Amino acid sequence: MLIGKLAELTGVSRKAIRHYEEIGLIPEPDRKGTYRDYSEGYIPIIRLIKKSQVVGFSLSELQEIVERKSEGGEFPIALANDLIDRKILDINDEIDRLNRQEEALNQLKIELKNTFETS
Amino acid sequence: MLIGKLAELTGVSRKAIRHYEEIGLIPEPDRKGTYRDYSEGYIPIIRLIKKSQVVGFSLSELQEIVERKSEGGEFPIALANDLIDRKILDINDEIDRLNRQEEALNQLKIELKNTFETS
DNA sequence: CGAACAATTACGTAGCGTAATCGTTT
DNA sequence: GAAACGATTACGCTACGTAATTGTTC
Numbered sequence: 001m002l003i004g005k006l007a008e009l010t011g012v013s014r015k016a017i018r019h020y021e022e023i024g025l026i027p028e029p030d031r032k033g034t035y036r037d038y039s040e041g042y043i044p045i046i047r048l049i050k051k052s053q054v055v056g057f058s059l060s061e062l063q064e065i066v067e068r069k070s071e072g073g074e075f076p077i078a079l080a081n082d083l084i085d086r087k088i089l090d091i092n093d094e095i096d097r098l099n100r101q102e103e104a105l106n107q108l109k110i111e112l113k114n115t116f117e118t119s
Numbered sequence: 120m121l122i123g124k125l126a127e128l129t130g131v132s133r134k135a136i137r138h139y140e141e142i143g144l145i146p147e148p149d150r151k152g153t154y155r156d157y158s159e160g161y162i163p164i165i166r167l168i169k170k171s172q173v174v175g176f177s178l179s180e181l182q183e184i185v186e187r188k189s190e191g192g193e194f195p196i197a198l199a200n201d202l203i204d205r206k207i208l209d210i211n212d213e214i215d216r217l218n219r220q221e222e223a224l225n226q227l228k229i230e231l232k233n234t235f236e237t238s
Numbered sequence: 239c240g241a242a243c244a245a246t247t248a249c250g251t252a253g254c255g256t257a258a259t260c261g262t263t264t
Numbered sequence: 265g266a267a268a269c270g271a272t273t274a275c276g277c278t279a280c281g282t283a284a285t286t287g288t289t290c
Contacts (some may be wrong), residue, residue: 002243002244003243003244003245004242004243005169006246013280013281014244015278015279015280016195016280016281017282017283018245018246018281019280023279025172032289033288034242034245034287034288035243035244035245035288035289036244040241048122053279054220054223055220055223055224055227056220056224057277058278058279059278060278071211075235077231077233077235081228081231082158084224084227084228084231084265085228087224088221088225089226091217091220091221091224092221094217095214095217095218095221098210098213098214098217098288099214101173101210102210102211104173104174104206105175105203105206105210107172108203109200109203109204112196112199112200112203115254116194116196120271121269121270122269122271123268123270131271131285132255133254134255134256135253135254135255136256137254137271138253138254138271139263142253152262152263153261153262153270153271153272154262154263154269154270154271155270155271172253177251177252177253178252178253
């Protein structure tokens with residue numbers, strides 16, 4: 001199928017799909033003339049990338065998993081679990097950071113009030 | 120003072136300071152020959168930028184406040200309060216998003232387990 | 239041949255870090 | 265003249281969006 005069809009079926013833009021190819025995340029498909037010609041096998045790969053991004057993974061973090069999937073090997077469960085566990089830790093760190101930012105902002109509000117309030 | 124001194128006094132890199140100038144966040148300083156020559160007034164401005172970044176503000180969000188400070192006008196309290204309130208809302212949205220991501224990741228772990236576990 | 243689709247650059251986004259090359263001040 | 269400091273490009277990073285221009289397939 002052509003790139004437009006793959007984009008439609010996966011909900012991922014043509015530009016994004018070409019981007020994945022450019023950075024070596026997915027293998028280069030065959031060409032029908034100058035047009036990229038994707039096999040059905042690309043559908044689950046693109047979908048996996050999309051789903052993974054939604055839960056916070058960057059494209060570089062997906063390299064190894066996607067590679068193995070593209071090679072048709074079995075899904076690397078242990079690796080996936082490790083990535084997930086690390087990502088959960090990262091997310092919690094980020095949440096903590098944001099909570100501290102919020103705290104600091106509330107402090108700032110109070111300081112501004114005390115400094116400028118005409119009471 | 121030269122840029123190295125300003126960088127040292129504020130804890131902000133020379134490159135960052137030049138960057139603020141490039142994007143019009145701070146006014147162009149005088150030159151002593153080809154060297155940038157900063158007045159004392161730049162110190163609080165650079166420090167304000169740094170502090171604001173720590174609590175989550177982007178450089179573009181600081182444009183208006185920094186401009187007024189550079190012009191020597193009085194500090195725009197109402198504007199600052201609005202920015203802070205909006206930022207707090209943004210942070211809470213982001214925290215919610217991260218919590219949903221974490222939830223999704225935990226779901227994913229369970230699914231992987233159910234799918235591949237040899238029990 | 240025209241409609242529909244695709245291909246290939248290339249710039250923009252945020253905020254600088256990191257060279258690389260070269261001029262300046264003491 | 266050397267040491268120390270500064271200046272000016274320009275590329276790198278994240279993940280594509282958005283043109284702009286041009287070729288291709290039916």
